[in-house]
Amino acid sequence: MKSTYIVLSGLVVTILIAAGIYLMADGTRAVSASEPTGNNQHNAGEDTMSEKIEKTDAEWRDILSPVEYNVLRKKGTEPPFTGEFNKFHGTGVFTCAACGLSLFDSGAKFDSGTGWPSFYQPIAEKHVAEKSDSSYGMVRTEVLCARCGGHLGHVFDDGPKPTGLRYCINSVALNFEEKQK
């Protein structure tokens, strides 16, 4: 009887160890199986516009200069006639100073006389976001970078043809990439 008991208990221990190994192996499989799923989700979002850039206030403060931070993250406005792109006639593309997304083509730039660089249309509609802004007792339409949410300026409906729009943008919110000839 005693030897049967030892054999049985030995069998139980063997089964428990085998079950443990199986569970561990199963756990390992579960981890490796989740990786391709994650990659697939990443590949599905290849369009740069669907990949929004989100950073904390402290991270933006680290990346941007104090002047850029005040405009792009705190919705400040540079004084008129002071920005580097107000009287600027280079040929190329204006990009977001915070995330580099292309925003305005130099071909759509015009001299509005307001003291801020002005454009009659963005380079692509989905590259800019618009939001109603009722600050300072005025109802205006705020223009933001669609990718990082950075404040760019405002859009008004007193612009030239063909759109009749005037995107009034802070120079500080923009960088310029000259077109290669």
Ligand SMILES: [Zn+2]
């Ligand atoms: Zn941006």
